[in-house]
Amino acid sequence: MANKIPNRQVICETLLTLAQEDKDIMVLASDSRGSAAMAPFANAYPEQFVEVGIAEQNIVGISAGLAHSGKKPFVTSPACFLSMRSIEQIKVDVAYSGTNVKLVGISGGVSYGALGMSHHSVQDIAVARAIPGLAIILPADRHETKRMTEALAVHEGGVYVRIGRNPVEDSYESDDYEFVIGKAVTMREGTDITIIATGETVRIALDAQAELAEAGVSARVLNMHTIKPLDEEAIVRAARETGGIITVEEHSIHGGLGAAVAEVVVQQHPVPMRILGIPDEPAIAGKTSEVFEHYGISSSNIKAIALGMLGK
Secondary structure (H helix, E strand, C coil): CCCCCCHHHHHHHHHHHHHHHCCCEEEEECCCCCCCCCHHHHHHCHHHEEECCCCHHHHHHHHHHHHHCCCEEEEEEEHHHHHHHCHHHHHHHHHHCCCCCEEEEECCECCCHHHCCCCCECCHHHHHHCCCCCEEECCCCHHHHHHHHHHHHHCCCCEEEECCCCCCCCCCCCCCCCCCCCCCEEEECCCCEEEEECHHHHHHHHHHHHHHHHCCCCEEEEECCEEECCCHHHHHHHHHHHCCEEEEEEEECCCCHHHHHHHHHHHHCCCCEEEEEECCCCCCCCCHHHHHHHCCCCHHHHHHHHHHHCCC
């Protein structure tokens, strides 16, 4: 049965459970408790919830202050605003100050597809990657989101998380696995080529792997849920063992997953690479599926790229 639970709801449900035992966990919203699916948390734990209003810079500063006081703040705000309007506060108050703040960018990528470039967040990973001391995580589905949230509750340090708005098809069969920040997950083994995906594009990569298998191609699929710190070992191993890499992301082709992987590949084990994402232009307005199809972020296009790289 298709998944009907968005990742934002999973974060709320997981924090509701964790907050029963850990009263230091706090959730902050920027007039976004509804879109972040955090209303149940606010109702259950009003003393552990802070509504800041439409003030993205302030929400980061307040969360840093709470962290300095020993609290474990989770900031929930639209990724397009959190990553752009608050970037100085993220750089100084979270990263430079070394505070234990979890920044959850909701409705990331092209989730707000019909609203166009002002509401798309396809530069956020590029910006966040350049900030020292800030981890970056994009969970693939509801199962990984649950495990990630549990890991974040005990992880010390600043983290930027990006999730989408709508339910996404499962990539994992269950949440019965260990989630490790900075450690890629090999979703499928393969020897001919490697597909590296992050966030909600992992499901697309898995579908492409199945289509390639029908064409006689053995494709490895890596879920690079953590873009920083990056699992360089998994990337180099894939380059050596499969000889070619395709990256897939809901982000600009500049500065995101593809760029991070390319930096490792070109310096440690050069192989042919293709970076699949949003080109250097304002992304079209439309449903997420329409935007993906327009830019070839699809299993069929990944299959065609792979076959081309392999000369088939």
